[in-house]
Amino acid sequence: MLKITRLNKAYSNHRALTDVDLVVPQGMIFGLLGPNGAGKTTLIRIINQIIEQDSGTVEIDGKSLSPDDIRKIGYLPEERGLYKKMTVWDQLIYFSRLKGLDQSEAKGKVKIWLEKLEIGGWKEKKIEDLSKGMAQKVQFISTVIHEPKLLILDEPFSGFDPVNAEIIKNEILELKAKGTTVILSTHRMESVELLCDHVAMIHKSRKILDGTIREVKNSFRPQEFSISLINLLQDLPQDWKVRHDEDRAFNFSLPLNGRSPNQLLKELMEYGEVMEFKEKVPSMEEIFIHQVKATQYE
Template sequence: MLSISNLNKSYEHHRALTEVSLLVPEGVIFGLLGPNGAGKTTLIRIINQIIEQDSGTVEIDGKILSPNDIRKIGYLPEERGLYKKMTVWDQLIYFSRLKGLQSIESKQKVKNWLEKLEIGSWRDKKIEDLSKGMAQKVQFISTVIHEPKLLILDEPFSGFDPVNAEIIKNEILELKAKGTTVILSTHRMESVELLCDHVAMIHKSRKILDGTIREVKNSFRPQEFSVSLTNLSRDLPQEWKILNENYGVFNFSIPLQGRSPNQLLKELMEYGDVVEFLERVPTMEEIFIHQVKAASYE
């Protein structure tokens, strides 16, 4: 869907992007990760043709990105942009017409989306009279109403309570199911775990990680198991560092150290009853922190 090759961008003496290359497959949710100031927003603005790169190429559907492609893209920026004195209805009609919808189609789509997100009763309210969450819903509708092929969401859950965050999450998944490609930029790693198929991380202007969620997690597996033992028949080796002991259940982590999981399990059974034997797989939050710290020391 989107191919980015050797992208570079500088602002005077600040390097924002350095030789960044990405492939975003069609029909996936692609997580764009990185700490503040990493270069994510610059990359997003280049894709949206708000600014131009110094060098490198961006292709969409196999062709160099052009002004005509802007209607294929929906962009929800982190800094929201609604006209506060306009009503919800007028705002959405205005944005939908800007994005190429004809009058009748525009009105029908706005009506359908207001009902879908349960804000139909707010259609004649001015944006300045809405809560932050309600305004966020209006902004989301304005982003997706023209059914873009590529949807770029920058912190889409910001300002939502858990109930409305769940509604937006389900809408994103429904759009993906219909074939929309989604780029999700967020610091909420639980959202990445839940939604993303593929992730890339940018830090200090460079890409430092790229792959499917499974590939990334597998590459950071510590080859370590969380274990709980009870009814001990003998003392545990001192090198097995006990995390805690509750009512006769001993909990600790143990590395494979060249053994297979079955060999380790057999060894553990010689010491007592195994009530938990679970491989420790790092979370995306742990990977994020590890990668940022590692890159910071380079």
């Protein structure tokens, strides 16, 4: 869907993007990760043709990005932008017409979306009279009303309570199921774990991570297992750093150190009854923190 090749952008003496390559597959949810100031917003603005790159190329559907591609894209910025004195209905009709829908089509789609997001009763209210969560729903509708092929969401769950965050999450998944390609930029790693098929991470203007969720997690696996034993048959080695809990279980972690999981399990069975034997797989949040710390002094 989207291919970015050797993208560079600098502001005076500050480099925002350095030789960034990205391929966003069709119909996937692609997580764009990175700490504040990493270059994510600059990349998103280039895709949306708000600013131009210094060098490099951006292609959509195999063709160089052009002004006509704007209608293929839906963009929900982190800093929301609605007209506070307009009513919900007028606002959404206005944005629909801007994105190419005729009057009749715009009215039909706005009505459907207001009902889907359970805010039909608020259509005559001004934006300034809405709660933050309600206004966020209006902003989301304005982003997807024209059924974009590429949807770019920057912190889409900001301002939502858990119930409404779940509604928006389900809408994103439904859009994906219909073939929409989604770029999700967020600091909420639990959202990345739940939604994303593929992730890339930018730090200090450079891409430092790229792959499917499975590939990324596998590359950071520590080859270590969490273990819980009961009914000991013999004393455990002192260097295993065992914790003894209230349920009489002995809990600790051990690396494979060249052994297979089966070999380690067999060894443990000689010490007692194995209640837990689980590989320690890092979360995306742990990987995010590790990568930022690993490159902060480069």
